[in-house]
Amino acid sequence: DAKTTQPPSMDCAEGRAANLPCNHSTISGNEYVYWYRQIHSQGPQYIIHGLKNNETNEMASLIITEDRKSSTLILPHATLRDTAVYYCIVRTGLGGYQKVTFGTGTKLQVIP
Amino acid sequence: EAGVTQFPSHSVIEKGQTVTLRCDPISGHDNLYWYRRVMGKEIKFLLHFVKESKQDESGMPNNRFLAERTGGTYSTLKVQPAELEDSGVYFCASSQADLGNTEAFFGQGTRLTVV
Numbered sequence: 001d002a003k004t005t006q007p008p009s010m011d012c013a014e015g016r017a018a019n020l021p022c023n024h025s026t027i028s029g030n031e032y033v034y035w036y037r038q039i040h041s042q043g044p045q046y047i048i049h050g051l052k053n054n055e056t057n058e059m060a061s062l063i064i065t066e067d068r069k070s071s072t073l074i075l076p077h078a079t080l081r082d083t084a085v086y087y088c089i090v091r092t093g094l095g096g097y098q099k100v101t102f103g104t105g106t107k108l109q110v111i112p
Numbered sequence: 113e114a115g116v117t118q119f120p121s122h123s124v125i126e127k128g129q130t131v132t133l134r135c136d137p138i139s140g141h142d143n144l145y146w147y148r149r150v151m152g153k154e155i156k157f158l159l160h161f162v163k164e165s166k167q168d169e170s171g172m173p174n175n176r177f178l179a180e181r182t183g184g185t186y187s188t189l190k191v192q193p194a195e196l197e198d199s200g201v202y203f204c205a206s207s208q209a210d211l212g213n214t215e216a217f218f219g220q221g222t223r224l225t226v227v
Binding site: 032034036041042043044045046049051101103104 | 145147219
């Protein structure tokens with residue numbers, strides 16, 4: 001699976017949009033971009049995923065560049081409960097098996 | 113619907129003892145995965161079950177670790193004998209399918225401390 005690069009930490013004011021970038025320049029055509037987050041010491045929580053189109057769900061939006069070499073996770077109105085470590089992952093799975101590799105992620109601190 | 117549950121939430125054992133961790137996946141999920149995070153390191157894949165079969169156990173650190181999933185429902189991960197470096201948080205995850213566009217759901221983890 002492709003490697004990802006994320007900034008180690010970011011701050012965001014409560015109520016503002018949090019934009020978390022991720023570089024995945026070696027992504028292959030059949031690899032999806034996934035975002036998970038880990039709040040404190042809980043298990044990783046699924047947020048969103050996409051292949052090449054932008055995606056939106058009740059938690060966040062995912063913007064993937066046209067060349068798919070980078071993406072941005074957007075939390076539209078960050079709350080204190082969004083403080084967590086956010087992981088950007090790319091994985092394949094067409095007929096294969098899931099072997100997710102978590103990097104170091106981005107530690108997002110939402111500030112009151 | 114219940115999520116992925118893991119038991120125990122914490123375990124403290126002495127070096128050389130045996131510990132068994134349990135994971136109950138979401139009902140109907142054929143795919144079950146084990147991961148762990150040792151102190152200061154990243155979350156790493158250990159192995160993957162499809163029903164009761166081991167699909168990939170390439171991440172298992174050594175033969176002191178034994179995972180089973182009899183009947184294709186819950187899974188156990190046994191560490192015998194435990195060593196100090198086995199301390200960490202062990203996560204279990206499950207997914208309905210193992211396709212590129214299927215998310216996995218994680219449990220809360222078991223924090224293992226070997227003293």
